[in-house]
Amino acid sequence: MKENTYKPIKKRTLFGQLEKRLCLNGISLDTPYYLSRLFYLFFLGLLYIWNAHYHEKMLHKIHQxxxxxxxxxxxxxxxxxxxxxxxxxxxxxxxxxxxAIYESKVPPYIIKAGK
Known part of the structure; x- marks a missing residue:
């Protein structure tokens, strides 16, 4: 008779996938490498939001x-x-x-120079 063994179910979560793709296994929050990436992503997010607001404002002006x-x-x-x-x-x-200025009825004279 076989013994019952417990096999944990591996769930793929969003943060687990991000950690795997960004190679963050074993990196703590204190590491400057992780913080620099976090600040970079934060800056890109702010830039994206600013760009969206700017273009909405420009479209509003164009429609006006x-x-x-x-x-x-x-x-x-x-x-x-x-x-x-x-x-x-x-x-x-x-x-x-x-x-009292009228069109001339006489065509212009053609002057030809001789050789």
Missing amino acids: LQPVVDGLRVKHMRLQSTYMFDSKQSEVAKKVALL
Whole structure:
């Protein structure tokens, strides 16, 4: 007859996995090596949180300024279209006719130099 033996059940916990992966077996909290890693992870966490807050704030500003940008874009397009319309030759001729300046009906002379 076999004897009953007690076999402990090995549970894989989160901290056990971290200890195994970071090679922290046998290292106490007093070791500067462990504390330097802990401070490094703390610094990375703070940097991550700051970055998330910064980008949320920037997105908020962008959403606030979007209507202003849209209004300025409409104004720019309107001014550009009026400028293009007013700079046509026929429109310029109409505006300068009030000053008694008219288009020349005679084509320009071509001057050719002889050899």
